[in-house]
Amino acid sequence: MTQTPPRRLLVLRLEARGCEAEAWINGIAVARVDAACQRLLVPVHEYVVEGANHIELRLWPASAGAAAGPLAPGVERLCDGAERARLQLLLADSDLPTQGNDGRALARIDWTPAAGEVCTTPLGLRRQALLPVRFPRWRWCDTPRIEDPAAVLPAVRTLLRQWSQALSGGHSAGFLVATRLRTAELSVAYGWSAGAAEGRLRAHLAALHRDGMRAWLPGPEDELVLRPVADGRLLECLGAGGACALRTRPGGDGASCSLPLRVALVGNRPQVLR
Numbered sequence: 001m002t003q004t005p006p007r008r009l010l011v012l013r014l015e016a017r018g019c020e021a022e023a024w025i026n027g028i029a030v031a032r033v034d035a036a037c038q039r040l041l042v043p044v045h046e047y048v049v050e051g052a053n054h055i056e057l058r059l060w061p062a063s064a065g066a067a068a069g070p071l072a073p074g075v076e077r078l079c080d081g082a083e084r085a086r087l088q089l090l091l092a093d094s095d096l097p098t099q100g101n102d103g104r105a106l107a108r109i110d111w112t113p114a115a116g117e118v119c120t121t122p123l124g125l126r127r128q129a130l131l132p133v134r135f136p137r138w139r140w141c142d143t144p145r146i147e148d149p150a151a152v153l154p155a156v157r158t159l160l161r162q163w164s165q166a167l168s169g170g171h172s173a174g175f176l177v178a179t180r181l182r183t184a185e186l187s188v189a190y191g192w193s194a195g196a197a198e199g200r201l202r203a204h205l206a207a208l209h210r211d212g213m214r215a216w217l218p219g220p221e222d223e224l225v226l227r228p229v230a231d232g233r234l235l236e237c238l239g240a241g242g243a244c245a246l247r248t249r250p251g252g253d254g255a256s257c258s259l260p261l262r263v264a265l266v267g268n269r270p271q272v273l274r
Helices: 149-168 173-178 180-190 194-210
Strands: 009-017 021-025 028-033 039-043 051-059 075-078 084-092 104-111 118-121 123-131 225-229 234-238 262-266 269-272
Touching: 009 021, 009 028, 021 084, 028 039, 028 225, 051 084, 051 104, 104 123, 118 123, 149 173, 149 225, 149 234, 149 262, 149 269, 173 180, 173 194, 180 194, 180 269
Parallel strands: none
Antiparallel strands: 009 039, 009 084, 021 028, 021 051, 051 123, 075 118, 084 104, 225 234, 234 262, 262 269
16 A cells, blocks of 8 residues: 555534534544534544545434434424534644634535524434545445444454453553554555554553553443444444443543544454554
């Protein structure tokens, strides 16, 4: 795979007021905001493809444990005119855009209901965007659709248990090997050296261990959920309440660190691709 460092950074900005909102790119949930966090900026090179890309803004989305796909009608809400949500794909110069330096907007979805308007949620607003990118075709685009996520659950649960035990002991080698396909594609997406990217992840995990983040879930009380995304080609690994399945136990201040994982079937075996 040829590495071509991106000249600019493609990011997604998601903002919401008076509602909960989620942003999806090509069937993958990439950001979620609510009253506690009303604005996010997320680099998205690894989720976009050359040519047509499908983006979606979901209002009051289903819980993270629900399957991706058509949104079923749910709750009727009377809008008061204060609710707002916006999804933007921005092309910025080399760094995350800041206020007053937004970069160039390549795609946008706005939701601004009038006072008195009734909407049925979850509500999905979709559009197609042609993006000027020249990335290779990512592996997840061609992996088989996983028709029965429950059949994959035991194997993924075993992997998560192995990784959590190893990371709790300060041993990251097995996890780095298991995520090498993802690391390689992220390196291509952002113009990194593959060795440097893996080194940064190794150093990050070692720092967490030194700083006392030694107890990694899933513990026996956790309930693993595999959420199908990317039209069922990837399974997002989630724990109780929709949090990342592989994460540290909260510290005294409530802070926790997580490692988001999306697995695909490669040669009939679960592999981390995102």
